[in-house]
Amino acid sequence: xxxVKAKKHLGQHxxxxxxxxxxxxxxxxxxxxxxxLEIGPGMxxxxxxxxxxxxxxxxxxIDTESVTYLQNHFPKLDGKIIAKDFLKYNLSEVFGTEPxxxxxxxxxxxxxQIVFKTLELRHQIPEFSGMFQKEVAERxxxxxxxxxxxxxxxxxxxxxxxEYLFTVSEHVFIPPPKVKSGVLRLRRKENxxxxxxxxxxxxxxxxxxxxxxxxxxxxxxxxxxxxxxxEDSIFDLRPEQLxxxxxxxLTQKIAxxxx
Numbered sequence: 001x002x003x004v005k006a007k008k009h010l011g012q013h014x015x016x017x018x019x020x021x022x023x024x025x026x027x028x029x030x031x032x033x034x035x036x037l038e039i040g041p042g043m044x045x046x047x048x049x050x051x052x053x054x055x056x057x058x059x060x061x062i063d064t065e066s067v068t069y070l071q072n073h074f075p076k077l078d079g080k081i082i083a084k085d086f087l088k089y090n091l092s093e094v095f096g097t098e099p100x101x102x103x104x105x106x107x108x109x110x111x112x113q114i115v116f117k118t119l120e121l122r123h124q125i126p127e128f129s130g131m132f133q134k135e136v137a138e139r140x141x142x143x144x145x146x147x148x149x150x151x152x153x154x155x156x157x158x159x160x161x162x163e164y165l166f167t168v169s170e171h172v173f174i175p176p177p178k179v180k181s182g183v184l185r186l187r188r189k190e191n192x193x194x195x196x197x198x199x200x201x202x203x204x205x206x207x208x209x210x211x212x213x214x215x216x217x218x219x220x221x222x223x224x225x226x227x228x229x230x231e232d233s234i235f236d237l238r239p240e241q242l243x244x245x246x247x248x249x250l251t252q253k254i255a256x257x258x259x
Contacts, residue, residue, distance in 0.1 A: 017172035025049035032126035039104035101127040108133045128186040137182030149240045151209045160186035196251040208239035229257045
């Protein structure tokens with residue numbers, strides 16, 4: 001069978017470097033789960049190395065041409081190819097309540113949505129490893145005090161230890177993207193239940209960064225904070241100056257203020 005043609009509307013750029021595929025597969029620690037789900041395997045350059053590991057590998061692929069290619073080339077995947085859209089599919093239909101890791105060379109156009117879905121399923125996903133557009137990977141792993149630090153950094157790092165592993169040149173893909181890529185690993189924190197209202201936490205972080213140039217006193221006006229609370233020195237800060245822990249503390253203060 002001929003090779004799969006990369007489809008622009010699916011954001012496909014096929015990795016063409018065996019060493020990098022091996023390194024991404026090896027970034028998994030295999031601790032805390034026995035199953036891994038690869039998102040967007042394409043022609044299986046990464047899948048091949050996952051299938052060598054002492055874990056069960058599933059793949060989820062929306063592109064029917066890629067699905068056919070995988071069925072023809074990887075008999076070990078029999079019954080383990082999910083021909084669905086990761087963002088829309090209810091994964092409990094396959095995994096029930098069992099833990100599983102996520103890995104992939106993620107399509108750039110949906111990579112941040114993949115992270116947000118992972119956060120929703122964090123109780124089931126102890127580890128997440130894969131390739132993003134370099135600046136998105138850096139943003140996820142960024143610490144406070146920089147322009148790159150934002151909603152994605154805070155929400156991810158509230159539940160996971162984020163580690164930027166290595167950079168990948170654009171020249172190892174077919175077709176080559178216009179930007180470099182970065183591989184990261186997320187390991188879920190042992191205490192990943194927040195000591196504050198999680199829904200309010202997400203809301204506070206997003207509201208604060210939506211007007212990131214303003215101090216929190218101005219960007220969080222919608223919460224109708226008491227004058228007393230607004231005197232707290234934390235409200236003199238801008239969102240990128242707050243660590244994850246400080247955002248948790250801020251959420252606790254707002255909740256106690258009677259939101």
